[in-house]
Amino acid sequence: MSGEDAPAEQQNAEDQKQETKPAEEPKAEEPKTEPAPAAAEAAPAATTEKVPEEDTFSYRALVLTGYGGYDKVKLQVKKGKPVLKAGEVLVRVKACGLNFADLMARQGLYDRLPSPPVTPGMECSGVVEAVGEEVTDRKVGDKVMALNRFGLWQEVAVVPATHTFLIPEGMSFEEAAALPVNYITAYMMLFDFGNLRPNQSVLVHAAAGGVGIAATQLCNTVKDVTVFGTASASKHETISQGGVTHPIDYRTKDYVEEVRKISPKGLDIILDPLGGSDTHKAYNLLKPMGKLITYGAANMLAGQKKNLIAVAKNWYHQFSIHTLSLIQGNKSVCGFHLGYLDGETELITQVMNTILDLYKQGKVKPHIDSTWHLEQVGDAMRKMQERNNIGKVILTTEPMPEEEKKEEPKKEDKKDDKKKDDKKKDDKKKDDGKKEEKKDDKKKEEPKKEEKKEEEKKEEPSKEEK
Numbered sequence: 001m002s003g004e005d006a007p008a009e010q011q012n013a014e015d016q017k018q019e020t021k022p023a024e025e026p027k028a029e030e031p032k033t034e035p036a037p038a039a040a041e042a043a044p045a046a047t048t049e050k051v052p053e054e055d056t057f058s059y060r061a062l063v064l065t066g067y068g069g070y071d072k073v074k075l076q077v078k079k080g081k082p083v084l085k086a087g088e089v090l091v092r093v094k095a096c097g098l099n100f101a102d103l104m105a106r107q108g109l110y111d112r113l114p115s116p117p118v119t120p121g122m123e124c125s126g127v128v129e130a131v132g133e134e135v136t137d138r139k140v141g142d143k144v145m146a147l148n149r150f151g152l153w154q155e156v157a158v159v160p161a162t163h164t165f166l167i168p169e170g171m172s173f174e175e176a177a178a179l180p181v182n183y184i185t186a187y188m189m190l191f192d193f194g195n196l197r198p199n200q201s202v203l204v205h206a207a208a209g210g211v212g213i214a215a216t217q218l219c220n221t222v223k224d225v226t227v228f229g230t231a232s233a234s235k236h237e238t239i240s241q242g243g244v245t246h247p248i249d250y251r252t253k254d255y256v257e258e259v260r261k262i263s264p265k266g267l268d269i270i271l272d273p274l275g276g277s278d279t280h281k282a283y284n285l286l287k288p289m290g291k292l293i294t295y296g297a298a299n300m301l302a303g304q305k306k307n308l309i310a311v312a313k314n315w316y317h318q319f320s321i322h323t324l325s326l327i328q329g330n331k332s333v334c335g336f337h338l339g340y341l342d343g344e345t346e347l348i349t350q351v352m353n354t355i356l357d358l359y360k361q362g363k364v365k366p367h368i369d370s371t372w373h374l375e376q377v378g379d380a381m382r383k384m385q386e387r388n389n390i391g392k393v394i395l396t397t398e399p400m401p402e403e404e405k406k407e408e409p410k411k412e413d414k415k416d417d418k419k420k421d422d423k424k425k426d427d428k429k430k431d432d433g434k435k436e437e438k439k440d441d442k443k444k445e446e447p448k449k450e451e452k453k454e455e456e457k458k459e460e461p462s463k464e465e466k
Contacts, residue, residue, distance in 0.1 A: 035119040057081040061154030067108035070378035084132035089365035095177035096395040097123040112339035121153030125176035137159045142287040145176040178366035185212035189293045193334040200268040208235040208390045216243045217364045239384040258274040279319035288330040295336040367391030373400040
């Protein structure tokens with residue numbers, strides 16, 4: 001769920017069915033109610049025939065309406081209470097996590113999200129509001145975090161009970177929404193694939209992001225692990241305090257050269273979310289017996305909408321290697337994608353339980369960058385896509401206060417005022433241009449007048465002669 005892959009493929013009908021569906025009372029059942037013999041009896045019958053909650057239940061949901069810019073994710077109101085199947089629970093969502101894969105999905109570059117219209121969102125936290133049949137380990141009122149392929153960016157969500165995890169005492173809903181995707185991804189890459197051990201070295205790209213901070217914290221649970229982390233210079237103080245041994249500004253320095261200065265032999269583990277030419281660099285930076293774990297293609301994301309040049313460039317530089325080279329180099333290359341492990345319930349549960357134990361011990365703790373209302377999802381995505389976040393970006397389902405809503409039109413008013421000012425400036429420029437033209441014409445006319453005067457002066461003697 002955290003990876004970023006090839007352009008999206010069409011999903012089958014079963015995928016589409018996983019999204020929560022409004023519960024509608026079948027029309028066929030209405031005639032089954034006994035007709036009232038008198039008009040006086042009709043009114044009471046009408047009031048008891050339908051369950052008001054089923055008819056009036058509504059909830060807000062973010063919907064990806066098409067591929068493109070930030071405006072393609074819209075806040076809509078869905079009607080009807082979602083239907084629960086056996087083994088499922090209904091969660092009243094309090095907070096949702098925003099992941100890099102969600103940005104890829106908006107551009108049609110993430111193949112684990114069904115085609116629009118669809119509600120994105122792979123992780124959330126909230127309170128269990130209803131349980132389906134065969135659910136024995138969850139009850140109404142339980143505070144849980146949930147993990148799913150999609151469909152969690154809304155006020156209520158239906159998920160399999162096995163995809164939920166109880167929130168530990170003292171953990172906020174925001175922290176709970178920030179935990180599943182990033183920490184499961186980082187843990188499985190470092191320990192299941194990387195076999196991280198004491199005295200090893202690790203390179204973490206985007207060290208100030210959600211996965212980056214999770215990976216750094218997990219590295220710090222192992223003795224004497226050296227962490228190299230790439231991030232812009234303004235984030236170095238924060239990631240250093242978080243456990244990065246050697247922060248590198250990838251914007252102004254060649255991270256390969258910087259790593260070689262400190263560790264000439266190379267590194268033991270490299271986590272690569274970038275893809276393209278950076279994967280080649282990562283492989284060449286490995287020590288003998290080193291491990292490269294690639295889990296994304298962030299280099300494909302350039303601009304608000306899908307950039308075909310960036311996508312083509314990434315695919316052109318896609319890393320490939322012959323098995324003989326792996327043997328001769330004594331290196332390994334692994335690929336990780338949490339979205340394709342959604343059927344491995346037992347494995348995910350084991351990892352999550354380990355992470356929650358580490359949280360209870362105070363060894364890991366999600367870093368929340370900022371929290372945004374559902375109405376502000378465009379701004380939240382922009383902040384993450386422009387790499388301005390340090391830690392997790394969270395969406396809250398809490399309604400936006402009225403005073404904040406009033407401020408939004410003011411921004412539009414400012415834009416309108418700016419347009420008016422620009423128009424005035426343009427008009428002024430035009431007027432100034434016209435004035436300049438008149439001046440030029442006047443200047444042109446002045447020599448003509450002088451010429452006329454000269455001619456008149458020449459004609460005066462002839463008059464005297466007469």
